[in-house]
Amino acid sequence: MSKLRSYLETIVDVDDADWNYFSSRLIKREFPKKNTFLKTGNVENYISFIEKGCVRLFIPKAENEKEITFGFCLQSEFVSAYDSFLTQTPSLYQLETLIDTTLWSISYADLQDVYRKTKIGNTIGRFTAEKLFLIKSRREQSLLNESAEQRYINLFHDRPNIIKHIPLKYIASYIGVTPQALSRIRKRIY
Structure with missing residues (x-):
């Protein structure tokens, strides 16, 4: 969890009270290599920080060779089926670990609570959303240009x-x- 705090402190000053409130809502989740931890049709209930590991975002197909990989998240990055997380609707894609992976996750409800009750919540949320948007935008532009x-x-x-x-x-x-x-x-x- 110290990696997450260090990462957040590159964005905003995190006082102990806010950190304690935020970190008390984090859940440590560990997955083995090649584990699909969010399947198509399920609602993404977490946004997670990758303490160690690697996650692939992909659209499954009947034939594995035709799966469409459209994202990777590595250590010290956030991962989520973010559109499903924001809208609380079923995901159209899956999240799979490529190596043994450890995540620090916060649920949608707990994150809303952190936004309301801490000084840092909204800043961290905005920064994360902006970073995810930029990754998506750069990828789209790259595919087109x-x-x-x-x-x-x-x-x-x-x-x-x-x-x-x-x-x-x-x-x-x-x-x-x-x-x-x-x-x-x-x-x-x-």
């Missing part, structure tokens, strides 16, 4: 730790190409 090769290069420039944890088939899906096309891109680059 850049070649697959440039998307691959940018991914590792912006998030170099991805190669350590994420299988190439998921990276291929994320940048919008087949695994074979990604192999050709990698040969040209390296």
Whole structure:
């Protein structure tokens, strides 16, 4: 939990009273590798900070090779099916751990309470929402304006730790190409 406090203190000064109130509502959740902890059709009830691990956001398909990976969240990042969380409606996609993962999670109801009763709640909520929006916006613009090769290069420039944890088939899906096309891109680059 100390990683979460350190991360939050890069955003806003966190006094002990606010931290104690906020942290008392956190739930530690641990998942093994390849665990789908939010399935399509379920409502996302948590926003979580990844203490350690890696999570993939994807749209499942009948054939696993056709699944669409559209996001990754790594250690010291927040993860959620955020649209489902905000609207409290069923998720259209799934969240899956790629390695053993530890999350510090807060429920929707508890987060609303933190917003009302602490000085830091709204600032943290706004910052998190803005960060998630920017990630989504950059990805959309990248898909519309850049070649697959440039998307691959940018991914590792912006998030170099991805190669350590994420299988190439998921990276291929994320940048919008087949695994074979990604192999050709990698040969040209390296």
